[in-house]
Amino acid sequence: MKAAGKVFQYGDNVDTDVIIPARYLNVSSGEELAKYCMIDIDPDFVNKMKKGDIIVAKKNFGCGSSREHAPLAIKCAGVSCVIAETFARIFYRNAINIGMPILECAEAANDIEDGDEVEVDFKSGVITNITKNCTYQAQGFPDFIQKIMEADGLVAQTKARMMQ
Amino acid sequence: MGMTMTQKILAAHANKEYVKAGELIQVKLDIVMGNDITTAVAIPEFQKTGAKEVFDKDKVVIVLDHFTPNKDIKAAQQCKSCRQFAYDTNIKHFFDVGEVGIEHALLPEKGIVVPGDVIIGADSHTCTYGALGAFSTGIGSTDMAIGMATGEAWFKVPKAIEFRLEGEFSPYVSGKDLILHIIGMIGVDGALYQSMEFTGEGVHSLSMDDRFTIANMAIEAGAKNGIFPVDEKTIAYTKEHSTKPYTIFEADADAQYEKTYVIDLSKIEPTVAFPHLPENTKTVDKAKDITIDQVVIGSCTNGRFSDMKAAADILRGKKVAKGVRTIIIPGTQQIYLDCIKAGYVEDFIQAGAIFSMPTCGPCLGGHMGILAEGERCVSTTNRNFVGRMGHVESEVYLASPAVAAASAITGKITDPRTLGEE
Ligand code: SF4
Numbered sequence: 263m264k265a266a267g268k269v270f271q272y273g274d275n276v277d278t279d280v281i282i283p284a285r286y287l288n289v290s291s292g293e294e295l296a297k298y299c300m301i302d303i304d305p306d307f308v309n310k311m312k313k314g315d316i317i318v319a320k321k322n323f324g325c326g327s328s329r330e331h332a333p334l335a336i337k338c339a340g341v342s343c344v345i346a347e348t349f350a351r352i353f354y355r356n357a358i359n360i361g362m363p364i365l366e367c368a369e370a371a372n373d374i375e376d377g378d379e380v381e382v383d384f385k386s387g388v389i390t391n392i393t394k395n396c397t398y399q400a401q402g403f404p405d406f407i408q409k410i411m412e413a414d415g416l417v418a419q420t421k422a423r424m425m426q
Numbered sequence: 427m428g429m430t431m432t433q434k435i436l437a438a439h440a441n442k443e444y445v446k447a448g449e450l451i452q453v454k455l456d457i458v459m460g461n462d463i464t465t466a467v468a469i470p471e472f473q474k475t476g477a478k479e480v481f482d483k484d485k486v487v488i489v490l491d492h493f494t495p496n497k498d499i500k501a502a503q504q505c506k507s508c509r510q511f512a513y514d515t516n517i518k519h520f521f522d523v524g525e526v527g528i529e530h531a532l533l534p535e536k537g538i539v540v541p542g543d544v545i546i547g548a549d550s551h552t553c554t555y556g557a558l559g560a561f562s563t564g565i566g567s568t569d570m571a572i573g574m575a576t577g578e579a580w581f582k583v584p585k586a587i588e589f590r591l592e593g594e595f596s597p598y599v600s601g602k603d604l605i606l607h608i609i610g611m612i613g614v615d616g617a618l619y620q621s622m623e624f625t626g627e628g629v630h631s632l633s634m635d636d637r638f639t640i641a642n643m644a645i646e647a648g649a650k651n652g653i654f655p656v657d658e659k660t661i662a663y664t665k666e667h668s669t670k671p672y673t674i675f676e677a678d679a680d681a682q683y684e685k686t687y688v689i690d691l692s693k694i695e696p697t698v699a700f701p702h703l704p705e706n707t708k709t710v711d712k713a714k715d716i717t718i719d720q721v722v723i724g725s726c727t728n729g730r731f732s733d734m735k736a737a738a739d740i741l742r743g744k745k746v747a748k749g750v751r752t753i754i755i756p757g758t759q760q761i762y763l764d765c766i767k768a769g770y771v772e773d774f775i776q777a778g779a780i781f782s783m784p785t786c787g788p789c790l791g792g793h794m795g796i797l798a799e800g801e802r803c804v805s806t807t808n809r810n811f812v813g814r815m816g817h818v819e820s821e822v823y824l825a826s827p828a829v830a831a832a833s834a835i836t837g838k839i840t841d842p843r844t845l846g847e848e
Contacts, residue, residue, distance in 0.1 A: 275614055275703060279811040284790040288493060288500035290467045302813040322615035322648060326811060327790070328550040330467055330566035351619050351650055352550055356566035406450040406580065420475045420572050 263384040265342035265363065267315035271376035276303060276319050277326035278353065282335045284327075292338035295331050299339040313340035316382070318374045320346065324353025330360065337362040343382050345389065345400070347371040358407055361415040365389065367400035384411075428678025430586040431653050432621040435561040435675050439544045447585040447682075456543040458573035459487040461529055462494060464548035464566070466504045469511050471571035480515045481577035487519040487538060487547075488512050489529040492786045494522075497793040515574075527758025527784040530554040530642060530726035535758055537668025541656045542675055546570070546579050551726050551808065553644045557637035558664065559656035559674065564645060584621045584650045587612075588683040591628025593692040598842045600736070601636030602728055602806065602826035604689070605643040606697040610707030611687070618648035620684065623677065628691045629654060634663045635732040642727045643808050646704040696841055698804075699824035702812045710829055710841040720803040721746070721834040722815075723827050724755030724782075725789045728806035731761050733827040738770035740831035740842055741777040747837030752779035753795045755787060779834065791815045797822075804833045 280303040282295055289295065300307035317336065323346035324332060333356050336344065344357070347368045357364045363384055370389045374380060378393040387400040403411065413419035429437065433445050440451040460468055465488050480486045488508055493501035505522075512520035519538055521527070530551050533539045541559035545552060548570035555562035565579065573579050589608065609616070622644045624637075632640070637654050644652030654660070656674045664672055696710040723729075723737045734756055746752045754774050756762045762784060765771050774781045788795030789807040797803055797816030802823065805815070810822035823839060832842035 277809075277811045279790075279809065279814050283813055284463075284492075284792055287463050288498060288504060290463075290504065302818050322618065325614060325648065326550065326809060328464065328548055328552075328564040328566050330464070330548075330568060333566075334467075348615065348618060350615070350648060352564050352566060352645075355569065359566060359568035359572075404450060416568050416572055417471050417474050420575060424476055424575065 264382060265314065265316065266381040267312065267342055269316050269318050269374055269376060269378045269380050270307065270311060271374065272303060272317065272319040274321045275325055276323050278324055278329050278332040279326055281324065281332040282329065287329065287331055290331065292334045295335040296338035299335040308339055311339065314342045316380050317341055317344045318371060319344070320371050321348050323349050325350035328352045330356045333357040333360055333362040345370050358410055359416040361411065365400040367398050370398035370400065373398065427682055428680035430621065430623055430681040431655065431675050431677040432561055432586060432623065432651060433583055434677070435542060435544060436581065436583055445583045447583050449583045451581055451583060452578055453544055453581055455485070455546055455573055455577050455579055457485055457487060457539055457545040458570060459489065459529065459533065459545065459547035459552065460570045461492050461549055462490040462505050462508055463492050464570060465508045467567035468548060468570040468574070469507060471568050472574050475571065475575045477575035480517060480574045483516055484518045485577070486517045486574050487533065488517065489521045489526060489532060490523070491526050491528050492790065493792050494526060494785060525759065528726045528729055528786055531729055531757025531761065534558060534638065535667060535760060537670060540664050540668050540670045540672035541660060542673030546573050550645045551642050553649065553651045554638055554642040554726060556641035556644065556651050556653040557634065559654055559660055561651055561653065563651045584619060586621045586623050586683050587617050588686040589622060589624050590626035590686055590688045591624060591691055592626055592688065593628055593690045594631040595691050595694060598828050599694050599696060600826050600828065601632060601639035603694050603697045604691065605640045606699050606704070606707050606824060607694055609643065609647050609704045610697065612647055614646060614703055614705045615648040617644065620649055622647065622649045622652040623683065624652065624654045630657055631691065633732060634659055635730045638730065639727055646808055696826060696829050698829060698839060699810055701810050701821040701823065704808065704810060704824060710839065713839040716802065716823070716839045717837060718750060718804050718833060718839065719801040720795060720797065721750055721752045721830050722788050722795060722803060722805040722807060723830050724757065725786070725807040726757065727808045728827050729755055729757030729761065731764050733806065734761060734765050734770050736827040737831040738773045740828060740845065741779065741834065742773040744777055744835050746778040746834040750834050750837050751795065752834040753782065753788060754779050755782045756784055758784050788815055804830045804839060806830050
């Protein structure tokens, strides 16, 4: 599995209230939520970005509310991967549970700049910065989590388990 | 090597003698909870698993507290789907308008959560129940769906930070000031992926309401959970509110903590978190001359009876400053009733405040007190992120009920200890 696209870069502590503000949480469809993705931090995000583009941020991405609407809005907007130095823990597990690819890599998070073209190989965890012509090694997922991702999320994995 | 309190509860629920930090485990759940926003997302995921029934009708809780009474048509549709699901699956603990309270005030009050439980809730402030000596943490809608279907969840066993408390608070200082002080000290990711374990003699001086407020905001330091040891106060609270069997877990003497902070409660001052992060804290004396447009007293952090009392004791016989909309929201119907009986509602109304039915309302910028561009609010809630309570150019200052009530009277951020001096 690979992803490639242009980078939209943000700083520390991007919270779920700016990713998808509560005023839009009276609906739960991913397509609907995607229209307002990142609206309170970058109002023009959904118009500027193209399918496959990548979000890069620094520490504690996705802090705040447990709203799964946040990774869902990002996924349904067409973002192919979020790279950050660290993720807030609920966002981290929500992203894995719904099959939204995320990678923790301090080096990449601090070196990649807004607008860089970046390629990600999820299997090896290698992030290639095409613009700067260099690579970074992200942390791999533990087996347990890899299996959830391979099953295409926790729901699909559980379904298989319940059918047994 | 010994285990922390959190690790012991997790080990027991994973059917293991011993767990160590970093280990991934599958855990049996005592309670799975969701609200009107997150349950709406969980329902289709639950159905996709192929499950026809919830794993245990007595252990699933749905609380319609965020956008209720229905704030608009879309919210009404969302609540309708939750309601239908609750009826179809026949769950025991379903709370709709009339019975509803803010989830994290409601579950302990109704005795649904007790010491030793493992609780997941599709709401980040589910960590509140750590006050009772339970392992309790926020998760998302998919985890809720799987929890409802299987009664299990996966966890990485957290490392721990110890907060050893000594002494007692001075007057007008409360749990809110302590947790804001701690978040200011360690930062909004200071406890990322870890548990916050409160220990020490100072714990016993804290009321249960203080402990709920402190555990509630563990998530604001990035923590997986916050947890308090079980003492006489916890047991008295549990017996008063619940008939459920409970288990007391204690940390081993040689439990491993990544770090230990020793905190003297008598040195804690009234504390305010400035926009736009809960870690931007200052003691109230350094928050002078900040004029405000609105005060909110309520939420899962500070909507309990002692919070209402703190506000009433300050507002009684006084008037809120002209132009300061003062909105007071009790956490549950029971607290609402208790405020009526205690005469607080009259105190609030005579002072020029409004007193609402329980709801999350303005805390998340839902309804009942949205801020316009450039407006400032002192709030006893838990988050002051950009746009949290309304316009992206509005500002939220987090504080205790005492500071919020004092600020309502003067129209600017005020130390309750200086009221009447000017
Ligand atoms: S009161 Fe605020 S923080 Fe608490 S559950 Fe409601 S919206 Fe969330």
